[in-house]
Amino acid sequence: MGVKERRKREKEQRRQQILDVARELCMRKSYFEVRMEEIAEGAEVAIGTLYLYFQxxxxxxxxxxxxxxxxxxxxxxxxxxxxxxxxxxxxxxxxxxxxxxxxxxxxxxxxxxxxxxxxxxxxxxxxxxxxxxxxxxxxxxxxxxxxxxxxxxxxxxxxxxxxxxxxxxxxxxxxxxxxxxxxxxxxxxxxxxxxxxxxxxxxxxxx
Amino acid sequence: MGVKERRKREKEQRRQQILDVARELCMRKSYFEVRMEEIAEGAEVAIGTLYLYFQxxxxxxxxxxxxxxxxxxxxxxxxxxxxxxxxxxxxxxxxxxxxxxxxxxxxxxxxxxxxxxxxxxxxxxxxxxxxxxxxxxxxxxxxxxxxxxxxxxxxxxxxxxxxxxxxxxxxxxxxxxxxxxxxxxxxxxxxxxxxxxxxxxxxxxxx
Amino acid sequence: MGVKERRKREKEQRRQQILDVARELCMRKSYFEVRMEEIAEGAEVAIGTLYLYFQxxxxxxxxxxxxxxxxxxxxxxxxxxxxxxxxxxxxxxxxxxxxxxxxxxxxxxxxxxxxxxxxxxxxxxxxxxxxxxxxxxxxxxxxxxxxxxxxxxxxxxxxxxxxxxxxxxxxxxxxxxxxxxxxxxxxxxxxxxxxxxxxxxxxxxxx
Amino acid sequence: MGVKERRKREKEQRRQQILDVARELCMRKSYFEVRMEEIAEGAEVAIGTLYLYFQxxxxxxxxxxxxxxxxxxxxxxxxxxxxxxxxxxxxxxxxxxxxxxxxxxxxxxxxxxxxxxxxxxxxxxxxxxxxxxxxxxxxxxxxxxxxxxxxxxxxxxxxxxxxxxxxxxxxxxxxxxxxxxxxxxxxxxxxxxxxxxxxxxxxxxxx
DNA sequence: GATGAATGAGATTTCATTCAT
DNA sequence: CATGAATGAAATCTCATTCAT
The missing domain is CATH 1.10.357.10 (Tetracycline Repressor, domain 2)
Structure with missing residues (x-):
């Protein structure tokens, strides 16, 4: 039971991590200049993972x-x-x-x-x-x-x-x-x- | 004599034509989304021609x-x-x-x-x-x-x-x-x- | 465990494959005439892949x-x-x-x-x-x-x-x-x- | 009569001028890096002129x-x-x-x-x-x-x-x-x- | 003959997205 | 779930050659 909850919490954390990095990057460059690879690197996940959290x-x-x-x-x-x-x-x-x-x-x-x-x-x-x-x-x-x-x-x-x-x-x-x-x-x-x-x-x- | 003048006029016209198209496109999309090919098409010139007028x-x-x-x-x-x-x-x-x-x-x-x-x-x-x-x-x-x-x-x-x-x-x-x-x-x-x-x-x- | 090893081996193989094709082409034509597309075709990879292995x-x-x-x-x-x-x-x-x-x-x-x-x-x-x-x-x-x-x-x-x-x-x-x-x-x-x-x-x- | 001769002489001179510039450039860069425009500029002729003298x-x-x-x-x-x-x-x-x-x-x-x-x-x-x-x-x-x-x-x-x-x-x-x-x-x-x-x-x- | 603006195919390179593992 | 190598369309830019004047 607790496992499921922890999983959910972790998932939300990772989602936030991605958004944090993306926001930071969008602040420094135009949206069009931000690359998915950068976001992935910053959030310490693989590129493919981004697509698990966002379309x-x-x-x-x-x-x-x-x-x-x-x-x-x-x-x-x-x-x-x-x-x-x-x-x-x-x-x-x-x-x-x-x-x-x-x-x-x-x-x-x-x-x-x-x-x-x-x-x-x-x-x-x-x-x-x-x-x-x-x-x-x-x-x-x-x-x-x-x-x-x-x-x-x-x-x-x-x-x-x-x-x-x-x-x-x-x-x-x-x-x-x-x-x-x-x-x-x-x-x-x-x-x-x-x-x-x-x-x-x-x-x-x-x- | 008039040939030179006409040439110059035509060149300026074409330059303006390119700028007109580019401006129009920049109005509708972000600068980053405007493609050189579009500008060329709109101005009815070849892509290479753009580079004769602008670096x-x-x-x-x-x-x-x-x-x-x-x-x-x-x-x-x-x-x-x-x-x-x-x-x-x-x-x-x-x-x-x-x-x-x-x-x-x-x-x-x-x-x-x-x-x-x-x-x-x-x-x-x-x-x-x-x-x-x-x-x-x-x-x-x-x-x-x-x-x-x-x-x-x-x-x-x-x-x-x-x-x-x-x-x-x-x-x-x-x-x-x-x-x-x-x-x-x-x-x-x-x-x-x-x-x-x-x-x-x-x-x-x-x- | 073996997966990682195999991946590494495959990567090295592919790198060699690219170099082999490039060398072959450089032998037949001048370096300036060899196109990246040719190398990609010869090595049976996509053009973008070349840039994963070489800058x-x-x-x-x-x-x-x-x-x-x-x-x-x-x-x-x-x-x-x-x-x-x-x-x-x-x-x-x-x-x-x-x-x-x-x-x-x-x-x-x-x-x-x-x-x-x-x-x-x-x-x-x-x-x-x-x-x-x-x-x-x-x-x-x-x-x-x-x-x-x-x-x-x-x-x-x-x-x-x-x-x-x-x-x-x-x-x-x-x-x-x-x-x-x-x-x-x-x-x-x-x-x-x-x-x-x-x-x-x-x-x-x-x- | 002399006109024809002078023309011929001038033509030969221009041909040589083109070759001189081309040779000079080929000395400094690879043949593939020499551009026709450079040759034309150096020889003080138009690009099109090059094609009158060489195929x-x-x-x-x-x-x-x-x-x-x-x-x-x-x-x-x-x-x-x-x-x-x-x-x-x-x-x-x-x-x-x-x-x-x-x-x-x-x-x-x-x-x-x-x-x-x-x-x-x-x-x-x-x-x-x-x-x-x-x-x-x-x-x-x-x-x-x-x-x-x-x-x-x-x-x-x-x-x-x-x-x-x-x-x-x-x-x-x-x-x-x-x-x-x-x-x-x-x-x-x-x-x-x-x-x-x-x-x-x-x-x-x-x- | 001479010009040079225009062409457009083709070169290198980037990057969002996919998919086999 | 997570990975990241691979993809390939698309972008910018170059340059030999042509052709109307």
Whole structure:
């Protein structure tokens, strides 16, 4: 009985090991440049073993996306606990996203390809659906906060979806720029810049 | 006499034809997925011909980047003509970027890889330098406008570089999100959203 | 247990198979004309398999050179056993070289490019060093025999290196001529000619 | 009338120019590495022009061989003038060959491929015949000298063809070794070594 | 005669995936 | 379950030769 359990646990561990290595590699190079052999080597398994845990290379990638979205959604949910004020709630979401980028940067890089390259990546419909759902969940959460803020009269700006999108866009863009090295090149600090940006936006949309 | 001229014209046309096809393909797939054979087929030339016009695949890609940056910088410069007010100038730059994305979207996609994948792409130092310079020029232009606005007391927010970066980040992020299809999925309009975002930001940073 | 052993043996066999085919082809055409595809076909493996055993085409070629030099050096060493007289020793070396050409002719052809084309061939420094060393070993052996003969008063002619080189040159040249078909065209026999040449030289240099 | 002549002269000059460049290049790299474009550039003509003067790449190569053989035969003929003694005549031929290598080294490299690679090179039968004939002429001349020496009792060694071949082989081999850089590596001088070799051989075959 | 842009077959090399053990 | 050698399609790039001007 215990044997079966141990087997299952070991299997899950090995699966995670593979994902860990793949994520690490996707952080350093483009997905297209990561080779299955590298993943196998890093995870200390044979190439063939990768195919016991994942249907193909794309599924590994998609699984990373899913994991990343899970983390992001969890971070957002945690950050929203006990925050009543709309401004504070928005700021909490923003901070979650920056934390996600800072602490789970390898997931971020993977995720930034979602949607872009997915038309070309062969994925099981099931996995694609899950990713789309989780992706939507994050946006939906943000939009809800904005809408509630508007209903409470704490936020102005008309359409809650539009406001949600430009808040998201601001963060996404800052990270995009940082990731590509422009901030370092110009000696600009991401944390400071995003704080100021959030403040400015908050002033601009406060009711 | 005219023969030489015509030859030169034809050569330039064919070069453009190759770039047009390459740009179109880079828009639909990742750079890594575009094959030289496809470009050749699309441009109706033999594969070898591509190598008469460009040293290798990377040079084609880099040339696209350079062209894109030239267009963007021109659009920005044109938009800034006759705008005296800082708010108007910032808005003009923002609109230039959106126009660039709308009208030259295929360039945008190519450019969004700049910095990201460049470490892996083998480019002549000369070309790489040109691209970096042109990339910096766009940022520098934005920062100058912000700084002048601060000096004129029309803009607040402390560091001009930080403000410039979050303005850029906002636009970059909105386009990023739009490009990945989220706006369409949520029935959100890019133009409307970005106008509102710029307004909010302007309110937030106006002195 | 036996499985591992058998695998190793099979791998070595396949490696030899590839080298055999490559050597055969290098014998019939110039190295530059031999295509990887031909080698693969001849060895009845896929092209990709070649790259499992050798880093690239040049390494296959270099390995052939190394193998050839090993055989040559072994033949020379064997031939020198139990020969006390300088004349006999020189003759033994000469005969070794002719044997090498006769029995391992395919190696000879490969080796005759060493030094000539090597500047153009991209080799690992390690392999290049090994080849140079083994190449030098053969010459050094010959020179030693000549020098010892001079010290024993059995050989005259002044400089041992010069004498060693012209002995080597004689053999090299005879084989060169034979290999190019001139001897057959003129109905001249290599064995007979080289015996006479060695005799004449021996008379010319005997103390 | 003069126009036609000038045209013909110019054409011959251009042909020579092409051959000069090709020879120079064949000296520095293997024939297979020399590109038609390089030859065209060096000769300051268009690629297409090469094909007005030669049917294909191989014909350029073969023409170089032919020219080389012409020079060699002329040198030998000149050297044999007024030499009565067999020893002197043989020495004269040897010296011719060394001179040929020293002064027309670029031809030598080209010639050393004759016979070796010719099966693979597509040549007009006419040109191939001419080359074979000229190649044979050099050997025949040597053999004649040896035979006359034997008839005069100045040379011993049995078969004149065999003796001729080992004399030729000696020179060929020494140059072969020198050309591949071994003599330089071992600080051995070609001129000195070949003089000693000829002396030794002469002693060995003198009647 | 001269040009040189264009061709396209063919070379080397890579890597996701399979399958016999 | 795990292995990893083998596969072979596909990618980039080269270069002798042609042909319209």
């Amino acid at each position: 193909n290379k794309d599924e590994i990638y998609a699984t990373l996306c899913e994991e990343g979205l899970d983390i992001l959604n969890r971070l957002i949910e945690e950050a929203l606990q006990e925050k009543k004020d709309s401004q504070a709630r928005l700021e909490a979401i923003g901070r979650s996203y920056l934390t996600f980028y800072a602490e789970y940067g390898s997931y971020y890089d993977v995720l930034s390809f979602v949607g872009m390259g997915f038309k070309q990546i062969g994925l099981s419909r099931e996995l694609e659906t899950r990713i789309t759902q989780k992706s939507d969940a994050a946006i939906a959460r943000l939009e809800t906060v904005v809408r509630e803020g508007m209903e409470a009269g704490e936020i102005t700006g008309g359409d809650s979806k539009e406001v949600a999108f430009f808040l998201w866009g601001l963060l996404e863009g800052l990270i995009f720029i940082h990731r590509r090295g422009y901030m370092n090149a110009w000696s600009v600090d991401l944390a400071s810049t995003s704080t100021k940006a959030m403040d400015a936006i908050n002033r601009g949309i406060s009711g | 290798n695949k990377d040079e084609i890609y880099a040339t696209l980047c350079e062209e894109g940056l030239d267009i963007l910088n021109r659009l920005i410069e044109e938009a800034l003509q006759e705008k005296k007010d800082s708010q108007a100038r910032l808005e003009a730059i923002g609109r230039s970027y959106l126009t660039f994305y709308a009208e030259y979207g295929s360039y945008y996609d190519v450019l969004s890889f700049v910095g990201m994948g460049f470490k892996q792409i083998g480019l002549s130092r000369e070309l790489e330098t040109r691209i970096t310079q042109k990339s910096d020029a766009a940022i520098a232009r934005l920062e100058t406008v912000v700084r002048e606005g601060m000096e004129a007391g029309e803009i607040t927010g402390g560091d001009s570089k930080e403000v410039a970066f979050f303005l850029w980040g906002l636009l970059e992020g909105l386009i990023f999100i739009h490009r990945r299809g989220y706006m369409n999925a949520w029935s959100v309009d890019l133009a409307s959203t970005s106008t509102k975002a710029m307004d909010a930001i302007n309110r937030g940073i106006s002195g | 690239n085409k040049d390494e296959i070629y270099a390995t052939l050179c190394e193998e050839g030099l090993d055989i040559l050096n072994r033949l020379i060493e064997e031939a020198l056993q139990e020969k006390k007289d300088s004349q006999a020793r020189l003759e033994a070396i000469g005969r070794s070289y002719l044997t090498f050409y006769a029995e391992y002719g395919s190696y000879y052809d490969v080796l005759s490019f060493v030094g000539m084309g090597f500047k153009q061939i991209g080799l690992s420094r390690e392999l290049e060093t090994r080849i140079t060393q083994k190449s030098d070993a053969a010459i050094a052996r010959l020179e030693t025999v000549v020098r010892e003969g001079m010290e024993a008063g059995e050989i005259t002619g002044g400089d041992s290196k010069e004498v060693a080189f012209f002995l080597w040159g004689l053999l090299e040249g005879l084989i060169f001529i034979h290999r190019r078909g001139y001897m057959n065209a003129w109905s001249v026999d290599l064995a007979s000619t080289s015996t006479k040449a060695m005799d004449a030289i021996n008379r010319g240099i005997s103390g | 294909n790449k191989d014909e350029i190569y073969a023409t170089l061989c032919e020219e080389g053989l012409d020079i060699l035969n002329r040198l030998i003929e000149e050297a044999l003038q007024e030499k009565k003694d067999s020893q002197a005549r043989l020495e004269a031929i040897g010296r011719s060959y060394l001179t040929f290598y020293a002064e027309y080294g670029s031809y030598y490299d080209v010639l050393s491929f004759v016979g070796m690679g010719f099966k693979q090179i597509g040549l007009s039968r006419e040109l191939e015949t001419r080359i074979t004939q000229k190649s044979d002429a050099a050997i025949a001349r040597l053999e004649t000298v040896v035979r006359e020496g034997m008839e005069a009792g100045e040379i011993t060694g049995g078969d004149s063809k065999e003796v001729a071949f080992f004399l030729w082989g000696l020179l060929e081999g020494l140059i072969f070794i020198h050309r591949r850089g071994y003599m330089n590596a071992w600080s051995v001088d070609l001129a000195s070594t070949s003089t000693k070799a000829m002396d030794a051989i002469n002693r060995g075959i003198s009647g």
